[in-house]
Amino acid sequence: MKLQAEEIDLATRSPTVILNATDARELGVNPLDRVQVRGDGTSVVAIVEVTEELVAPGDLGATSRVGHLTGAVEVTPAPRPRSVQYVRKKLDGVELEPFEVRRIAEDITEDRLSDIELSAYVTGAYTRGFSSTETLALTEAMTGAGDRLSWDVDVVADKHSIGGVAGNRVTPILVPIVVAAGVTVPKTSSRAITSPAGTADTMEVFCDVSFDVDGIRRIVAEAGGCLVWGGGVDLSPADDRIIRAEYPLSLDPPGQLVASVLSKKRSAGSTHVVLDVPYGEGAKTGSLDEARELAEEFKKVADHLGLHLTCAITRGQAPIGRGIGPVLEARDVLSVLGGDGPADLRQKSVRLAGLLLDACEVEADAEELLTSGAAETAFRDIVEAQGGDRDVSLDDLVPGAQTHTVEASRAGVVSHVDNGLVSEVARRAGAPRDVRAGLYLERGLGAEVEAGDPLFTLHAEHAGKLAEARELLAGSEPLRVRPAGESVVEHL
Secondary structure (H helix, E strand, C coil): CEEEEEECCCCCCCCEEEEEHHHHHHHCCCCCCEEEEEECCEEEEEEEEEECCCCCCCEEEECCCCCCCCEEEEEEEECCCCHHHHHHHHHCCCCCCHHHHHHHHHHHHCCCCCHHHHHHHHHHHHHHCCCHHHHHHHHHHHHHCECCCCCCCCCEEEEEECCCCCECCCHHHHHHHHHHCCCEEEEEECCCCCCCCCHHHHHCCCCCCCCCHHHHHHHHHHHCEEEEEHHHCCECHHHHHHHHHHHHHCCCCHHHHHHHHHHHHHHCCCCEEEEEEEECCCCCECCHHHHHHHHHHHHHHHHHHCCEEEEEEEECCCCECCEECHHHHHHHHHHHHCCCCCHHHHHHHHHHHHHHHHHCCCCCCHHHHHHCCHHHHHHHHHHHHCCCCCCCCHHHCCCCCEEEEEECCCCEEEEEECHHHHHHHHHHCCCCCCCCCEEEECCCCCCEECCCCEEEEEEECCHHHHHHHHHHHCCCCCEEEECHHHCCCCCC
8 A cells, every 4th residue: 555654743662653544444454563664765664553533544644763754655564573472472371482582582672562562571571480591591682682882801890789678879889999999890770760769860969870882981991980871871772671661560570680680781791790689578579588599590690691690688678878869869878988878878888899899809898998088089080070070069969958857756766667668758759850859767777766856857849749748658657666665676
């Protein structure tokens, strides 16, 4: 069928065309079927949407991904990608062959699957799981697409946490410690998905985080490492598309998680990685046994890839640090680097940095690198190389002026902190979009309090969002205080 294609102002994730219902019937295609569109010596396979009014009979609406094809075009039905039948096999609980896994990853990378088909893939991964063979094939396939970074050094260090713990802003402290020891650390990090801040959100308080491959190379050459947003480069692009499908229901299937993390690390050129696997209420692994099982799967795949992986299983039943939200977490980071700050954040950062240095066979003391100020200097070098102010101070990092403080109703000991609830309250206050919004823990797990002592303070940039956060708090107890006679800190 010959149609007249015109670009319409409609952005879509996948190549998509809009057909009038009359033309769709004549072609024999339905919504979400595919058509081959040829014109001007080029062609594209696009997903079909059907309308009665948006385009007239004889016309074709070319969305942003197909907008290069305008004028007279030839439109014919096209088959579904072969990977759709492999997705169905996974939904049926059948283990996929490596070539089938690779085909799925390739079609996801090239945006050949519709949103519904991609959602079906995520559902199959979540409900049926992956074998070790499938996970390895998926990791290799995801690594093979997109940009790859390489470095002229034998050891390239990296760190990752599987998440689920509020605060926990270890990375901006660990990276400069390891850089100060002379190790190259090209760290790419994520923005918040369901949390009040990701590492990239916190670093953006200090400096730019969006750089292409050439920008990352320049920063690492100048400062020995970087702390940038992974979305600025096309490392493991299939992973970014899968995350978008996982986000609405906060799904993160273990096999997909392993492939996601390790494909990104391998694409970044990392040789030695320390992986933080927290467990406890609110973390992605609820028990020590689950954490060990996940760590073993990570290690098995990493060994096949030739990646030196060290897994640290850590307690995740309470936030790490005091600040939750970009500016508040940035204050914690700067305080620790300056020789102060929350003790738990400092201790965890030093411990994980020490593990990474040991794995890299570098004889350096992480505690000494932090105490001496060498790590702070390395951090400020990175900030400056990324376009920020190397002389930034705590006075420059001002939380939101709209505040509300919650006090202890009785004397006792803080025995429980609800990771999920404090994160959601911080998000209701505006984090991470409002960078000065969030929640500051005035007292941490195990702290002794008197009636009337502040437990935590909400910060917001807008009164309406502060009210939303306070509404969520009504009838809830993010921090639980046990009477002194019942002083038992809850552990999982």
